[in-house]
Amino acid sequence: MxxxxxxxxxxxxxxxxxxxxxxxxxxxxxxxxxxxxxxxxxxxxxxxxxxxxxxxxxxxxxxxxxxxxxxxxxxxxxxxxxxxxxxxxxxxxxxxxxxxxxxxxxxxxxxxxxxxxxxLPGSPPAGITAGQAAADAWSLGPLGEAEGVIRGEITDAHLLFDAEVTVPIRHGQIDFSDATVEHVGPDSRMGVSRLGLYVDAPNGRSYLYQFASAPLAGVEFERRGALLSPWVSERGTLRLQAFAESMLRQGRRGHGQGLTEQARLLLGRTALSGEVQLGDGRFAVPGLQAHMVGRSEGRNALGLRSEAVGHGLTVEMASLSARDAAAKWxxxxxxxxxxxxxxxxxxxxxxxxxxxxxxxxxxxxxxxxxxxxxxxxx
Structure with missing residues (x-):
């Protein structure tokens, strides 16, 4: 030592x-x-x-x-x-x-x-964020086969009206063509473009999260119809493991990256709930790693809830199960x-x-x- x-x-x-x-x-x-x-x-x-x-x-x-x-x-x-x-x-x-x-x-x-x-080994010097540590220190394998659904209820939202949002997660991926934003009048749609995550509402497009640069790992951007059509035919997808690892490795190095002011206002009025069953696989952050196991037995399932995301969040895992865990100094x-x-x-x-x-x-x-x-x- x-x-x-x-x-x-x-x-x-x-x-x-x-x-x-x-x-x-x-x-x-x-x-x-x-x-x-x-x-x-x-x-x-x-x-x-x-x-x-x-x-x-x-x-x-x-x-x-x-x-x-x-x-x-x-x-x-x-x-x-x-x-x-x-x-x-x-x-x-x-x-x-x-x-x-x-x-x-x-x-x-x-x-x-x-x-x-x-x-700690691999720890960044003072003033450097963990996201700027060695790229291979991050591994979120359990997200690769995640299954579940995230639900949000937005009350009195200026951007989306009162809305109920449902985002399914299948095989570790979010397909925004399957995500729904229901409210009075024509429903809105979520998607991902080269600029970031957005919502197309009746009053126009609003960005919830802006990317510092594109392309990003794990992102398939929206696609337009044929012959320069203004209509979006596919809303895009996120592969959660690759996308999350990419964001962690980038940290906050890019200017203009992060939640928009509109999104921050929405979070204060958004109740959240959800269930996500994580897959088996390697989980690693700087100085710590483990292999998550037990998916077939329903272990490592996450429960999410919040009355207002902007004020707090609760995450529960009733049955964590891992093997070959190691923390290194x-x-x-x-x-x-x-x-x-x-x-x-x-x-x-x-x-x-x-x-x-x-x-x-x-x-x-x-x-x-x-x-x-x-x-x-x-």
């Missing part, structure tokens, strides 16, 4: 506040079956049959982590003595169970967490054979600030292991 990352983690730990999650219930921790064995080659093996803790609360500035219960089974660690200094080199367990976990705070990083983030890696959990993410928009609450229930990790590698100079 590099000195830079070690120092960042030390600063993070020293900056934490530890206490009970409920003032009426003290936190507690227990160890069962502790063993300690020294070997001649300067290695110490440490074993704990069961480590259990409950009612924990950790805080770093405004970011708070609450843990109702955590149990670690068959924990085994290895300490090496190098130049007279003990160093934890590896840590593993048969399994971990989590319940009542809640992480909440502003959608941003405290100074301590920012230092850890900057020490410089010289360190945390890996698990299998991970299952129930997740709920809430986003709250409060003025110019965004606050989040992430809840985890019935979390289980099989075969978690931490490899700290060898110490290096910065």
């Amino acid at each position: 590099t000195l830079r990352l070690a120092a960042s983690l030390l600063d993070l730990v020293l900056g934490l506040e530890l206490g009970p999650s409920d003032k009426g219930t003290p936190n507690r921790c227990s160890l069962d079956g502790v063993t300690w064995e020294s070997r001649q080659e300067g290695v110490i093996d440490i074993g704990i049959r069961k480590l259990e803790a409950a009612a924990l609360r950790l805080a770093s500035g405004a970011l708070v982590l609450e843990i109702g219960r955590i149990a670690v089974h068959e924990l085994a660690g290895q300490v090496r003595i190098e130049a007279g200094v003990p160093r934890l080199s590896a840590l593993g367990a048969a399994g971990v169970e989590l319940s009542g976990v809640k992480l909440h705070g502003p959608l941003g990083l405290s100074p301590q967490l920012q230092e850890v983030w900057n020490a 410089k010289g360190a890696e945390l890996a698990c054979d299998e991970v299952t959990a129930g997740l709920k993410l809430q986003l709250f928009v409060e003025g110019r600030q965004v606050r989040f609450v992430l809840e985890v229930e019935n979390g289980r990790a099989a075969g978690p292991r931490l490899d700290l590698g060898r110490s290096e100079s910065a």
Whole structure:
């Protein structure tokens, strides 16, 4: 583990506040079956049959982590003595169970967490967005075979009148020829052109999202009729995986890219609901990757809801299922054979600030292991 990352983690730990999650219930921790064995080659093996803790609360500035219960089974660690200094080199367990976990705070990083983030492999320098990190760090394979539908209800909208929007997702693709925008009078239509995502309403075309440049990966633009006809014969399609990965890799580098002011006004009056069944496949972001599995059993299905998208959004996944999960730091890696959990993410928009609450229930990790590698100079 590099000195830079070690120092960042030390600063993070020293900056934490530890206490009970409920003032009426003290936190507690227990160890069962502790063993300690020294070997001649300067290695110490440490074993704990069961480590259990409950009612924990950790805080770093405004970011708070609450843990109702955590149990670690068959924990085994290895300490090496190098130049007279003990160093934890590896840590593993048969399994971990989590319940009542809640992480909440502003959608941003405290100074301590920012230092850890900057020490991660592939992390961009300060001032560079994650979207500008290495292109191969992003993989959204589960979107490739996504199935579902997104519904929106727009109340008193100036652009579309009162409207009900339905956007089907089939085989990881949105075909805007199948999307509907129903309201009093002639219905409107959605589509995608080289300028961006649009709505053709009775009072004309309005753009909801503008592209910085074209063409973009995963986009098939609208097509006009024969002989320079002004009528649109096909509204265009989006292949979600390729399009989302392309947008993440681009980040915000392009001028003129993003939601239009008209779209921002609409979001404040748009209620959203939807169900999306994700497919199996590799999911990767800078420093983290996993292989999502269990589509045939209905796992990794997303539920979306919001009374007003401009003010907040709730995303639920009742049954997350992944294997071969790994998080990497410089010289360190945390890996698990299998991970299952129930997740709920809430986003709250409060003025110019965004606050989040992430809840985890019935979390289980099989075969978690931490490899700290060898110490290096910065």
